[in-house]
Amino acid sequence: KKVMHLPDRPAFDYLPGETVVVGEDELMEIDFPEACLGQPTQCLAVAIAPDSIRQTIDLLNERYPRAEAHTPWALAGPDYAHLTNTPELTGTLERLVAVSRTTDAAKDVLAGFTLQELLVRLMQTQARELIFNDYARHLTTHRFAAVVQHIKEHLADNLSVEKLSALACMSKATFFRVFKREFGLTPVEYIVRERLAEAKRLLRQPLASVAEVCLRAGFNNLSYFQALFKKHEGITPGAYRKHLST
Template identity: 45%
Template sequence: MAQNNFLSGVPWRNSRDLKTLVENRTTYTLDDCELNIFETHQQAENVNLVFGDLVLTAMLKGKKVMHLFDKPGFDYLPGESVIVPPNEVMKIDFPEAQLDNPTQCIALSISKEMIENTFNLLNEKFSDKVLTQEWGLDLSYFHLINTQDLSEIINRFIRIGVKERSREKDLIASLALKELLIRLSQTQAREMLEKTYKELSGGNRLAHVVNYIKENIRENIQLDELAGKACMSKAHFLRTFKQELGLTPMEYVLKERLKLARQYLLIGGFQIQEVSLMSGFNNTTYFIRAFKQEFGTTPKAFQNA
């Protein structure tokens, strides 16, 4: 998981200020949302939490086991987010929380009006979506690995909620909230593509392009070539891909190559130059720099860890 996709967190509550050691809650109320910061300082099981609005939760530190939709629990770790619909009970275990190793997360409840207004505006202005019919959130993809853009806007929103003191705080938060919803939608679109691109590739242009990228990741892939696969002009393809998935086609290609390189490094037994070539890089120095930027460590250090 990319190191820069983790959230920066917020200061811990002083132990004298804690009202409870399990899900101690600090709340920041804004016009269109409510930012809650939860800390848990001891092991606990079957802690229930529910909100009346849709909630974006994001792990800052520690580990939870989250139970949702009457499904088996799953590990919930820093670098991940979970979207929870209104009035859905979250059942949470804290298997590792201790006074010297507490768990910290946020829960951002967002008003129904803000969500509807944001996506209605997007559907009016950018109605020519390719991957899905319209802008919105799909609760089929509720457990997300944070992208860099999503992490950055969540971090920014935490700073606004916790530290912003200006009279314009609610307006600033409202603008950030709109961007957050867009990044969430784009992150979900990428999650959906990763799981369905093969079955969608015969009838969806972006899925067809993603399938082509994955099948030819070791080749010299060019933007013109990808636009041709999508039957779009280069400018239209670039704009559509970035708008719907949150990154450019060539950024996507780079991330796919780095994912492949990481797999080779985990297998072991390869020289760094071999891994670079097998993953589609023709410049080892560039590969090492890109790998470190994505994963926070060099390929050699990752291999030896």
Template identity: 40%
Template sequence: MPVRNFLRKIDLTHPDKLDTLVENRRVFNLENCELNVFECYQQTYRLPLTFNDFVITSMVRGKKIMHLFDKPEFAYLPGESVIIPANETMVIDFPEATTETPSQCIALAVDGSYINNTLQYLNTYYNTEEKNSGNDWKLQFNQYHFANDTEIADLINKLIRVCSSADTAKNIFADLSLKELLIRLVQSQHLLQIESESAANTNHSRLHYVLHYIHDNLTDKISVDVLSRKAYLSRNMFFKWFKEQFGITPLEYINRERIKLAKQLLADNNNSITDVGLQCGFTDVNYFVRLFKKTEGITPGTYQHSFKS
């Protein structure tokens, strides 16, 4: 999983005010969402938890083991988030929780009509040919567990601060941040969908065509001018269109995919760092090393060394 951006620590509940040692809950209600802060102070296993609304959860401290969607269990750690549809039951283990090392997690439950209105806004104002080809904006759950990027962490931190404040205008501020958070999540899901479809159907839309072209030429120099011509857009319009659809720039996407390829190549200890960088389309090895460390939190050499043991 890529480098995780941690949330700011939230003060733990004073021991005298704890209602329970297992998933003690503090609730902050706003017009369109509900912020829950959960804390667990003792080892617990197979605890079920269900929300009536779509929920965005994010770990602050400690560790959980999540059982979700009838998929294999996974460790849930600080710097990571999980999104869950309404009425989906999570089954949670707390293998390390104690009074000295409690787990703490936030759960942001969002009203369904609010989500629908946000998606309708995206489909009305940020869909061109994609709307006619059946690729409406929608929340999906093919990537429900992910590391927080900088934007996601900043937005969740802001929502925690706003929701728990006494500001009389907090519903307004929460609305702005919540909309941006939902849009970034939908953009991430939209990108995954287009990626999965582009390999099999390159001409389904120009989104599919552009992503397919990037992957076909990932090890070569990829010019943004060429990409914009492939999309039949001016350079400036291409940047704007790509960022609106996916939430990242074309260069950020290309670099992200090159780092994914680099990780595959680094698993073979016979490949040198220089060769891997060149094979992934980086002409400057120093830039490759800096970008890899920024993305993964460690250098390519450290990453490759982990495979030796």
């Protein structure tokens, strides 16, 4: 782990798989309390020109506005953003590192496109943190907060896209398009992730069988559940439970 120090703010742990976004000219000090010669660590820092950030944000707000007009695209907040990386954000960072190491003649162009994608992924990740993790505070100000609440409260039920799009006051096609634009994944992908997270929680209960976990998490086919769980977690539900007990 690392410990992040920002001016006039309490220090906080900065763990693998996380990103911290700060404003222009912000001073960061990072401690590596567990690093040593036998256990080295690394930290990737990316500085993006303010003009590039403004151009990308202006483009998004003009051509691809967010679901709510009063919350335009923006990077971080008045202070800073401490985010948990999504697979999409991690993949973009990995591509950026790969581009920086290439000798391709078009390296600068490729880096520019990748940085633009990185900005989009960062803002989508911020939107997820805001609505997915704190939806209750935004039920009266953001249409997708009600959608997220309904999904979380009815994971074991049959979640119809028609019902979700009605909660968002959108047509089905518009709902799918704007939801993915806002968060970087479709409503169905979000439901699957939430159900898998619930399955992982239920697998901690030793008396619940894998079949019972499957149904309680909202999956109605055991084989599909096991295959999907292994695809996302790398191991089967049974192996995951055994790993918890070791």
